[in-house]
Amino acid sequence: MTQFVLRTLPRVSQRISCVYRYTDDIPEEDPLPNDLVWNQATQGLLDRLFKDDEPRSKALSMLLRKGALGVLIHNSASWAGHCFVAPPGISLPSHLPKSLTKDFWWMFYMHTKDDFRGQGLQKAYIRLCLILVRNLNGSLESVFSDTSVDNTASRKGHLSAGFEPYGIIRQLELKIPKIGPLILHHEWTSDSHPEMQEIQ
Numbered sequence: 205m206t207q208f209v210l211r212t213l214p215r216v217s218q219r220i221s222c223v224y225r226y227t228d229d230i231p232e233e234d235p236l237p238n239d240l241v242w243n244q245a246t247q248g249l250l251d252r253l254f255k256d257d258e259p260r261s262k263a264l265s266m267l268l269r270k271g272a273l274g275v276l277i278h279n280s281a282s283w284a285g286h287c288f289v290a291p292p293g294i295s296l297p298s299h300l301p302k303s304l305t306k307d308f309w310w311m312f313y314m315h316t317k318d319d320f321r322g323q324g325l326q327k328a329y330i331r332l333c334l335i336l337v338r339n340l341n342g343s344l345e346s347v348f349s350d351t352s353v354d355n356t357a358s359r360k361g362h363l364s365a366g367f368e369p370y371g372i373i374r375q376l377e378l379k380i381p382k383i384g385p386l387i388l389h390h391e392w393t394s395d396s397h398p399e400m401q402e403i404q
């Protein structure tokens with residue numbers, strides 16, 4: 205009972221994210237493993253690939269409606285990985301305040317399905333998203349991304365895809381059950397990224 209009541213109460217927590225900036229040329233293409241292919245995300249493809257995962261399908265459809273671009277890596281049977289990028293000026297990614305991201309292209313919502321992890325897909329979809337940005341924007345200036353300080357796999361993936369560390373964002377959030385986090389305070393400093401934790 206006490207546990208249930210506690211779970212329904214808003215609580216304050218701190219989020220620390222490592223920020224990355226892309227400054228390089230797009231790396232050479234590594235072929236996708238096995239029978240995987242990629243496509244730019246469209247509503248039709250989301251409907252087909254995520255028909256058994258309604259929450260993810262809804263979340264990704266919302267990103268498209270708000271103006272983000274996405275890359276989907278998949279085979280004929282299943283999705284394997286996805287990554288989205290928000291153009292400057294739209295209210296995405298939603299975990300960061302718009303005041304920080306409004307002038308930049310911001311990569312977010314990277315996810316590799318469990319069965320496909322550890323095969324270089326993160327590096328691949330970051331590269332493919334960079335191609336989408338370059339095709340639309342003509343350059344790769346001002347492409348940023350962030351990931352949680354304790355997400356070692358994601359931090360490694362950002363570095364191997366060619367991102368460079370670009371400071372730390374610290375946020376204080378009020379987590380409101382069923383509504384989401386409300387950002388109470390944020391700061392983006394040029395602090396170095398802390399050492400990565402071992403993956404257990």
Ligand SMILES: CC(C)(COP(=O)(O)OP(=O)(O)OC[C@H]1O[C@@H](n2cnc3c(N)ncnc32)[C@H](O)[C@@H]1OP(=O)(O)O)[C@@H](O)C(=O)NCCC(=O)NCCS
Binds near residue numbers: 320325327364
């Ligand atoms: C983080 C995540 C996206 C990595 O996806 P992935 O396709 O498995 O990543 P890759 O195979 O491209 O590997 C990325 C790097 O992490 C390393 N890595 C991945 N899984 C690892 C593991 N279990 N142990 C040690 N290193 C690991 C890889 O060696 C690689 O580093 P390297 O290029 O220096 O060799 C995936 O684990 C995931 O979807 N996690 C849940 C959602 C999430 O955290 N998203 C990121 C938010 S930005």
